[in-house]
Amino acid sequence: MAWLTGEDVGRSVGFTVRGEHHPGSRVEVVTTGVLLQRLQRDPELEGVDAVILDECHERHLDADTVAAFLLDVRATLRPDLKLVAASATTDAEGWARLLDAPVVEAHGVSHPVHVEHAPPPRPVRPPHGMYVDPALLEHVAAVVRRALDEQSGDVLCFLPGVGEIGRVAGRLAGVPAEVLQVHGRAPAAVQDAVLAGGGAARRIVLATSVAESSLTVPGVRVVVDSGLAREPRVDHARGLAALATVRASRAAARQRAGRAGREAPGTVYRCWAEAEDARLPRFPSPEIAVADLTAFALQTAAWGDPDASGLALLDPPPAGAMAAAREALTAIGAVDGDGRVTDRGRRMTGMGVHPRLARALLDGAAVVGARTAAEVVALIGEEPPRSYGDDLTAAWREARRGGDAYATRWRTEARRLERAVRERPNDGSGSGSGSGDNAGEQPRTPPHAHPRVRSTTDSTPADNTAPGLIAALAFPERIARRRTGRTYLMASGTRAESTGLTADWLAIAVADRPIGAPDARIRLAAPVDEGTARTAAAALLRTEDDIRWDPARGAVTARRVTRLGAVELEARALRDPDPALVRGAELAALRREGLGLLRWTQDARALRQRLAFLHRALGEPWPDVSDAALLAGADGWLGAGIARTDVRQALTGLLPWAGGAAARLDELAPERLEVPSGSRIRIDYSDEERPVLAVKLQEMFGLHETPAVAGVPLLVHLLSPAGRPVAVTADLASFWAGGYAGVRAELRGRYPKHPWPEDPAGARPTRHTKARESRG
Structure with a gap:
């Protein structure tokens, strides 16, 4: 201008x-x-x-x-x-x-852009998380080569991220053009070369969405659009961010195509079928719907509208994200219990960094000095290049002696933050009390006196522990303890993997959790000791009695445990735990693991099956003994604990004794039934349709009516002399009159020693062979 x-x-x-x-x-x-x-x-x-x-x-x-x-x-x-x-x-x-304004269209200088759809020749897998099908990248590279052959001018190719830019660049080796890579971390010299325009040689510029509208690349007449973009996603429960690869919106596609017509007529090659245009989202996802809202919540609180309900927004903030933001702000003393901004929080809004980093800057400066705190916060605020490594302390040293573009920007930001913290010194409201100047409570003392991290002059860093302290103050829930190898457990409860750090304790400054991955990845962290961890995350430190069921021991364990969030620091056994808590732990285990934790004898299972039958057949007052009913009422019938409870006795206690119905249990649902032969046969109540009586066929001779319990006919399994089922019936009279003849014809030759009368309904029942019967 x-x-x-x-x-x-x-x-x-x-x-x-x-x-x-x-x-x-x-x-x-x-x-x-x-x-x-x-x-x-x-x-x-x-x-x-x-x-x-x-x-x-x-x-x-x-x-x-x-x-x-x-x-x-x-x-x-x-x-x-x-x-x-x-x-x-x-x-x-x-x-x-x-x-509440009119739409005004201003037609500036523009040139026509021809749209050419160039879908892949074969289906490709859709993007997921950070994954992009290599077949699509191969196709994009082929389209770039095609565009280079068919059109004049430089080619601008849009890809979702740095990794995809590098892979496509590798597939363009040998093309008659200079290949340049433009993204947020590209060296300043590369960005300057792109913006300066080319000479006689043609150029292929591979870029992320940073080139959609924020800059014009001279000489570009052709755009190749992969159709993909990256959007942030935040796991608010874990406080971790991730990037998701998504289909670019129609608005983004128009912006990208417009890059080809800035200086002259151009062409855009879209790497998808024309029919897919209508299925693309109209606009990209608004950041308010997917981002961390901690800074937004502090801004709205400072504005006087803590829940943003009175603000005119195109999209309202998600309630869950706002709740997570409010919790984080309360923990660092930026807002009070009602969400109103404190004086400390108002100072944070003027520091130009995320509230977490503002907290680390204010509280850390009092420990390690304003300059050191500012330098580390600047390093965390703009993540350093990958070449700096994942060790925050080593990256700090590299930035201090570095001469690259990042180090220059870092020094400028560190000086700005140092001035900001000197103008806004810590007010003593501490770290995590949640009770700032507006709360009417005495603020806590900030973590200023850790024995391993001393205040020093601003010209000399405290020591190698300073970066860890600052990172821990900024992200106390990311303080992590090593479990095995390079696997860590954060105070938030999330597991994290480190590629190069192996200290027992880490303060994690940068981490993400790829979509679909079970663990987080540590991107930037510094070693700390347990004392620093306890100090920086004092709000997460608690000692409590931990009484829970131990499946390995089959018993309740009782310990007094000190934890930093989810990280266990120390524990000792409790000799006399509260009986109510022990019982609660057993009940919780029973409801979680199921009734299989109890010691079920055969008699206990049989009684439960009889009671279940009576409940189905007769209803009240016979109790419901289903899993759901027993678990819901376990507090009433569970006796001396899971290991010591006599389950049959506990079930007996559920019988309807009050009305006298319990006395009829053996009458209505007997354990055994006397059959015509005189044998007492056990009834199987496990079948939910009807009880089963499995008895040898000869022992039922002479019985015309099917036996019943509680008015329900039994399902009779008639057995051969060898005890194998030969017929199943719920109507004995019909079986004697019809089905018996076929059974007799098939089995009397196989079992000649046993009686097979032609008239079973009139025959004498027996459990013996013909010889024993004649002797009897």
Whole structure:
């Protein structure tokens, strides 16, 4: 803009970014983060007539927050304030409703872009987490080669991430063009070369979505769009972030295609079928729906609207994410129990870093000095290059002596943070009391006196423990203890894997959990000792009686345990645990593991089956002894504990003694039934349809009616002399009259010593052979 007016930057047109201020007399270009801080300090925006929110389609959280605050200002303080939301591909109608403003179209200089759909020749697997099918990347590289042959000018190829850029670059080896890789971590020299334009040689620029709208690449006439993008996802329960590969939205596809027509007519090759266009999402996911909302919640609390219910937002914040954010802010003393901002929290909003890092900066500076705290916070705030490694302490040393672009940015940010902490010293409200200046309670003492980390002059770091302390103060729930090898357990309860660190304790500054992965990955961490862990995460430290069922021992164990979150520090056995807690542990184990924990004798199982039959057949007052019913009422019938309970006696106690019905148990559901032969045969009540009587066929001769219990006919399994079933019937009379003849014909030759009369209904029952019967 300054160039268009023929002026130097800082006259009519100026800019302000974090740590750098060049005011202009008429126009000032600022980041949304800078504008947020200015609004918190000066809600009326004195001297400002209009605010333009550019690239509002990107739906970054800060931008949505700024828009909501500006609408609030216009409605209450500055009705004259003009607001403009600008974008080439945004949800114009949605923004128009939000701003109560007309949609104005401005047709700038643009050139036609021809759309060429180039789907893969074979189906590819859809993206999942960070996974992208190699077949798709092979196809994208082939389309780039095709575009290079068919079109003139440079080629800009959009890919979801750094890994995919590297793999496609490898597949383009030998092409007659310079291959450049552009992403957030690309060296400044590469980015400058891309923006400067090429010479005689053609260029292929492989880029992430950073090139969609934030920059124009000179010389580009062709765009190759992979159709993929990366979006953040936050596991609020674990406090860990991950990136998900998703299909790019239609709005993003239009933005990407537009890069080919900035300077002349161009062509876009879309690596998907035209029919898929309608299935793409209209717009990218708004960051408020998927991101960590801790900083947003602090901004809204400082604005006076802790739950953001009074703010005009295109999308409301998810309740679960806001609850997790409120919990984190309360733990660091930024808001009180009602969610109102404390004085400490208000100071944090002015520091230009995430509230967690602001807490680490304020509390850590009092221990290791402002400069050291600022340097480590700056290192965590902008994750260093992978070449720095995953050891935070080693990365700190590398940044201090480094001469690369990252180290330059890091030094600038560290100086800014040092100034911020000196201007806003710790107020003594501590780390994690949750009771700031507005809460009406005496604040806790901050963790200033750890014996292994001493305050020093600002020119000399405390020692190698300083980075660990700062990381622990920022992310106390990520303090982790080594379990085996390189596997750690965080205080949050999440397991994490380290690639190179093996200290017993780590303070994890950067970690993620890939979608679908059971464990987190440690990206940046520093060793700490147990004392530092206890100090930094004092709010997570607790000692409690742990009384639980031990499946391996088959008994309740009782210990007094000191834990740092989920990490067990020490434990000792309790000699006389509270009997009520022991019983509660047994009941909980029973409901969790099931009735199989009890010692079931054959008599106990048989009694339960008889009672279950009576409950099905007769209903009340016979008790329900199903698993669900027994577990629900276990507190009433479980006797002296799981190991010592006599289950048959416990079930007997459930009988309907009060009304006298219990005395009829053997009458209504006898254990055994006397059959015509005189034998007393056990009845099997395990079948849910009806009880079963398994008896030798000859012992039932002469019986015309099927025996019944509680009015329910038994299912009679008639057995051969060898005890094998030969017939099943619930109607003996019908069997004697019909089915018996076939059984007799088949078996009398096989068992000639046993009687097989032609008229079984009139024959004498027996459990003996014919010879014994004749002797009898």
